[in-house]
Amino acid sequence: MPNATSCVNVKDLKRLIIMNKEATCYVAGHRGMVGGAIVRQLQKQGYKNIITRTSSELDLKNQQAVNDFFTEHKPAYVYLAAAKVGGIHANDTYPADFIRDNLQIQTNVIDAAYRNECKKLLFLGSTCIYPKMAPQPIKEEYLLTGPLEPTNEWYAIAKIAGLKMCAAYRRQYGFDAISVMPTNLYGPGDNFGLENSHVLPALMRRFHEAKMNQDERVTVWGTGSPRREFLHVDDLADAVLFLMENYSDEETVNIGVGEDITIKDVAAMVKAVVGFGGDLEFDSSKPDGTPRKLLDVSKLHALGWTASIPFEKGLKDTYQWFLAHQQDFRDV
Numbered sequence: 001m002p003n004a005t006s007c008v009n010v011k012d013l014k015r016l017i018i019m020n021k022e023a024t025c026y027v028a029g030h031r032g033m034v035g036g037a038i039v040r041q042l043q044k045q046g047y048k049n050i051i052t053r054t055s056s057e058l059d060l061k062n063q064q065a066v067n068d069f070f071t072e073h074k075p076a077y078v079y080l081a082a083a084k085v086g087g088i089h090a091n092d093t094y095p096a097d098f099i100r101d102n103l104q105i106q107t108n109v110i111d112a113a114y115r116n117e118c119k120k121l122l123f124l125g126s127t128c129i130y131p132k133m134a135p136q137p138i139k140e141e142y143l144l145t146g147p148l149e150p151t152n153e154w155y156a157i158a159k160i161a162g163l164k165m166c167a168a169y170r171r172q173y174g175f176d177a178i179s180v181m182p183t184n185l186y187g188p189g190d191n192f193g194l195e196n197s198h199v200l201p202a203l204m205r206r207f208h209e210a211k212m213n214q215d216e217r218v219t220v221w222g223t224g225s226p227r228r229e230f231l232h233v234d235d236l237a238d239a240v241l242f243l244m245e246n247y248s249d250e251e252t253v254n255i256g257v258g259e260d261i262t263i264k265d266v267a268a269m270v271k272a273v274v275g276f277g278g279d280l281e282f283d284s285s286k287p288d289g290t291p292r293k294l295l296d297v298s299k300l301h302a303l304g305w306t307a308s309i310p311f312e313k314g315l316k317d318t319y320q321w322f323l324a325h326q327q328d329f330r331d332v
Contacts, residue, residue, distance in 0.1 A: 224264030
């Protein structure tokens, strides 16, 4: 085990990793949309030894189980995409679960990876860590400059602790842990549940069901004026592997496309992709939510990575995935 009392010169850690395609890669959270995309990308790029475990096989909240797993398998590279997630209602109803479970998962995996001499770990955060009223576009340095959105502060605080833990282990132990903050994601593996899905999959399911029911119209909450940024999850996975090989610093990195679109335009595009022939209406009596949420991705672009999947193509691919899996969402 590395010397747990040693301190290092942080400047010495700005190194690149030449990843061995035969080395063991552990993807925590592989059944989620992000973890599944990372597994696909690793396979696409020729990695031969990818380890995954379901929550029933390995409870990441159990410190002893996590330590035993890392001691046995000694993964060289770790992608920490596992987390307890949920919508506003879930965060409001179960705040203790959200902060406890996520802190336990992160702490156990990061510490076990370090103690078992993992070469590099990547921690996936969330844009909800940024202040509610952060200037737009959101730069990485805006972290901790203002109050959080109250509806998901328990999850956000846990994620902030995770990225700070990565930074602390880098400073004190020289552990090569990095953290990234992805923007709004969509794509294969998304959550299309009626009660807890995000705006894009919710729109896609509503238009699809309206088409099947031959409804005359679909009504969307709000004016349609808020702007959002959307990144295909396969682009995220590509960026994640790029950063594992090309980035090594304690400062987090935003991952996004650097452009946003109005909800009105998103709804029109989803309507066209689904093939719904009825009318699209907006109910301006309903709340719009945050006017804009856009990440500044200049750091990522400067490193040499940009998103490559056009939004319309990504929507079409996502709808095809939805059609192939829609039986899984009937009773959600």
